[in-house]
Amino acid sequence: MILILMGPPGAGKGTQAKQLVDKYGIPQLSTGDMLRAARRSGSDLGNKVAAIMDSGKLVSDEIVIALIEEKFDAGDAKEGAILDGFPRTPAQAEALDAMLDAKGRKVDAVLSIHVSDEDVVRRNSGRRTCPVDGASYHLEFKPPKREGLCDHDGAALVHREDDMPDKIRVRLEAYHRDTAPVLAYFEPKGLVKTVDGTGSIAEVFARLTGAIG
Numbered sequence: 001m002i003l004i005l006m007g008p009p010g011a012g013k014g015t016q017a018k019q020l021v022d023k024y025g026i027p028q029l030s031t032g033d034m035l036r037a038a039r040r041s042g043s044d045l046g047n048k049v050a051a052i053m054d055s056g057k058l059v060s061d062e063i064v065i066a067l068i069e070e071k072f073d074a075g076d077a078k079e080g081a082i083l084d085g086f087p088r089t090p091a092q093a094e095a096l097d098a099m100l101d102a103k104g105r106k107v108d109a110v111l112s113i114h115v116s117d118e119d120v121v122r123r124n125s126g127r128r129t130c131p132v133d134g135a136s137y138h139l140e141f142k143p144p145k146r147e148g149l150c151d152h153d154g155a156a157l158v159h160r161e162d163d164m165p166d167k168i169r170v171r172l173e174a175y176h177r178d179t180a181p182v183l184a185y186f187e188p189k190g191l192v193k194t195v196d197g198t199g200s201i202a203e204v205f206a207r208l209t210g211a212i213g
């Protein structure tokens, strides 16, 4: 099963993907997480993308397509995958289809999590993440057990640079301009299922699993 999770920045894609991984036993492939891991490692790729990510703009199609292809070629998605944050432009969607086609595989569903721009701002500005394992919390909606510290490893939580208000605006613009057309790409294939992303994390999860069927 190959699922694509779409939605504006902070819609809850990462939060939901982790629960879908547990339910369906297939891995989450998040291009955002891959890029952040590259940054943490100090690799050439990480250094190249750091400023772009902090600005809220999209990294080039070539880079993210190569990251996803590498995962598929390594067999990470042999049982299926939950693609989180990819594809994000029509060119990425076409490249994904071409890659899957060459492997005799296809996308099974595109789950679009809908939340308003106001909710995007609230969710991103209250998000705190663990710099060690990437776990995501929210000051109001999903606070850690100990204030400011990751539940898993006790690391001090950070406010992501691209979660600052001016960067959230840039990311929202990129979403509406570059990523919303990806839904139009998959729509004629009958793959898009739109899910209301408001309400509790559990409520959104129930809607998503209902849509997957």
Ligand code: AP5
Binding pocket: 007, 008, 009, 010, 011, 012, 013, 014, 015, 016, 031, 032, 033, 035, 052, 053, 054, 056, 057, 058, 059, 060, 061, 064, 084, 085, 086, 087, 088, 089, 092, 123, 124, 126, 127, 128, 136, 137, 138, 139, 141, 142, 162, 171, 197, 198, 199, 200, 201, 202, 204
């Ligand atoms: P990426 O990491 O993919 O960022 P994003 O799409 O902006 O999405 P986020 O990870 O910020 O949010 P999310 O939807 O996963 O929400 P979350 O679950 O954390 O990409 C970062 C950057 O990398 C991009 O800007 C770009 O530069 C680059 N990049 C990545 N992929 C790329 C690509 N394919 N092409 C080009 N560039 C690429 O939830 C958010 C907050 O809300 C959390 O605090 C959470 O606890 C809370 N929350 C979640 N659900 C709920 C709920 N139901 N109610 C209340 N709060 C909730």
